[in-house]
Amino acid sequence: MSPTPPARRLRLQLPRRMFAQVLLMQVAIAAGVAVLATGLFLAPLSDQLDDQAMRRALSIAQTTAAQPQIAEDLTDTPATAGGPVQREAERIRTATKAEYIVVMDRRGVRWSHPTPSEIGRLVSTDPGQALAGHDVMQIDSGTLGRTARGKVPLRDGDGKIVGAVSVGIAYDSVRARLLHAIPGLFAYAGGALAVGALAAWLISRRVQRQTRDLAFSDISALLAEREAMLHGIREGVVALDRAGRIRLLNDEARRLLGIGDEAVGRSLDEALGEGRTADVLAGRVTGTDLLTVRGQRVLVANRMPTDDGGAVATLRDRTELEQLGRELDSTRGLIDALRAQDHEHANRMHTVLGLLELEMYDDAVEFVGEVVGDHRATAEQVAEKIQDPLLAALLVGKATVAAERGVALSLADRTGLPDRLIDPRGLVTIVGNLVDNALDATAGTPHARVEVELQAEGRTATLRVRDTGPGIPEEQRELIFTEGWSTKQRPAHRERGIGLPLVRRLAERQGGSATVGEAAGGGAEFTVVLPEALAEADLEPALTVPSDPHAHTVAEEESR
Numbered sequence: 001m002s003p004t005p006p007a008r009r010l011r012l013q014l015p016r017r018m019f020a021q022v023l024l025m026q027v028a029i030a031a032g033v034a035v036l037a038t039g040l041f042l043a044p045l046s047d048q049l050d051d052q053a054m055r056r057a058l059s060i061a062q063t064t065a066a067q068p069q070i071a072e073d074l075t076d077t078p079a080t081a082g083g084p085v086q087r088e089a090e091r092i093r094t095a096t097k098a099e100y101i102v103v104m105d106r107r108g109v110r111w112s113h114p115t116p117s118e119i120g121r122l123v124s125t126d127p128g129q130a131l132a133g134h135d136v137m138q139i140d141s142g143t144l145g146r147t148a149r150g151k152v153p154l155r156d157g158d159g160k161i162v163g164a165v166s167v168g169i170a171y172d173s174v175r176a177r178l179l180h181a182i183p184g185l186f187a188y189a190g191g192a193l194a195v196g197a198l199a200a201w202l203i204s205r206r207v208q209r210q211t212r213d214l215a216f217s218d219i220s221a222l223l224a225e226r227e228a229m230l231h232g233i234r235e236g237v238v239a240l241d242r243a244g245r246i247r248l249l250n251d252e253a254r255r256l257l258g259i260g261d262e263a264v265g266r267s268l269d270e271a272l273g274e275g276r277t278a279d280v281l282a283g284r285v286t287g288t289d290l291l292t293v294r295g296q297r298v299l300v301a302n303r304m305p306t307d308d309g310g311a312v313a314t315l316r317d318r319t320e321l322e323q324l325g326r327e328l329d330s331t332r333g334l335i336d337a338l339r340a341q342d343h344e345h346a347n348r349m350h351t352v353l354g355l356l357e358l359e360m361y362d363d364a365v366e367f368v369g370e371v372v373g374d375h376r377a378t379a380e381q382v383a384e385k386i387q388d389p390l391l392a393a394l395l396v397g398k399a400t401v402a403a404e405r406g407v408a409l410s411l412a413d414r415t416g417l418p419d420r421l422i423d424p425r426g427l428v429t430i431v432g433n434l435v436d437n438a439l440d441a442t443a444g445t446p447h448a449r450v451e452v453e454l455q456a457e458g459r460t461a462t463l464r465v466r467d468t469g470p471g472i473p474e475e476q477r478e479l480i481f482t483e484g485w486s487t488k489q490r491p492a493h494r495e496r497g498i499g500l501p502l503v504r505r506l507a508e509r510q511g512g513s514a515t516v517g518e519a520a521g522g523g524a525e526f527t528v529v530l531p532e533a534l535a536e537a538d539l540e541p542a543l544t545v546p547s548d549p550h551a552h553t554v555a556e557e558e559s560r
Helices: 018-065 068-076 084-096 171-211 216-232 251-257 268-272 276-282 319-357 361-385 389-404 424-442 499-509
Strands: 100-105 136-142 145-155 161-170 236-240 246-249 290-294 297-305 311-317 408-411 449-457 460-467 513-518 524-530
Touching: 018 068, 018 084, 018 100, 018 136, 018 145, 018 161, 018 171, 068 084, 068 100, 068 145, 068 161, 084 100, 236 251, 236 276, 246 251, 251 311, 268 276, 276 290, 276 297, 290 499, 319 361, 361 389, 361 408, 389 408, 389 424, 389 449, 424 449, 424 460, 424 499, 424 524, 499 513, 499 524
Parallel strands: 408 449
Antiparallel strands: 100 161, 136 145, 145 161, 236 246, 236 311, 290 297, 297 311, 449 460, 460 524, 513 524
């Protein structure tokens, strides 16, 4: 036979659902409050009823003692059951419905009593205080049982104490009044408990809807999972309330946005400052995978509204991807330049070979000299006007690419830039972006031409890039500097709409500006002013490399 299983111990368990637990707790609280309020009401009620009964007895005793005829009859007539004192006391007792009215002399002998046989006997309780001239109220027991009593001295016409009057109210009537009040009190308490239970049920139903009928353990587990997920993922998460204030930031969001816990509870404009990043997170700019720039980082943001009127925004760091895309573009640009040079070199070699085969040696020598001279002249012209080697090398390379694409790239006559740039890489980024945009705009158009003008005045450098392309409509001249906006087809490896916003950002970081207008002969003219671009003339120029390696590689973006 199998052993008898041990008896299970009876254990009371709370329901698992939050709705049921909240309802149970609220009903228990309402019941406890009702019981406590009833007890607190009943406790003083008994004392109040006792005090009312004693005061009533004292009032009847004072009224009886105030009649001078009773004191006069007490001194002039004997204590008998048919005497005038007994008749008057019984009349008053019947009128007031008192339990008894006892008139006594100074010896404590009764002259009146509801039981005639007690007349002439000593009272059962001490009348000393009343005979001494004091009013007395008390609950005491006597020949007629427990009563609420009032005792007063009885005085004659001269004010001399000749006896005392004791009046009693049956204590059973006081208790009956108390018991009579209890059912009504319980009825009120029950009604209050019912209203409280109904309110508790309504509140619990609301809690059930808002918590989706989850148990406390489920909510605790969800919170733990949320914390682990928010701080473990490599995407920034920003939660907003219905007023647009930040209520949650994970570690990655703090890193990407450059803000800390002090931003919690503040609006986006207060925490981030006005700009596209705040507009995207606040939902003032709509769409998916929206590009924005925060500091030196390129971010992709998505925003999802929540049921409570708030929203959750996610942020991804696209800086490294943008850097790889720009490196790919740089590589492609270098390949295009090499291909253009190779194509041009092959044509020239074929020409030289033909001249040699035709034994036109003098013409061959002259042709080679012209070719070398043209190339050298272009490089020398750029180097003469642009003394910074990085910027000069960029423009020479861009001239080769432009020639391959059928665009004439030239320097304006007024161009002149000394070798005193504080941040040459930053200016290389700006010039490269604007020249690439100009080449894209003019390539394939008749008489395509791009002109670059660089001027220095004191420490200020001014850059102008003009093209003969279609130009920028006036209503779009500010829009093109917005992150993510572009008229070009998006390449497969990266996003568009980064270059021009970062050109403006690089200019504004140096206290300058970047604007666009209409060129004199049609097309677009971009103007960038950098007030602090040049070192003082008596200082030795130095190349300053930004502390962030992504500061300029990120900016090399083709965007219009």
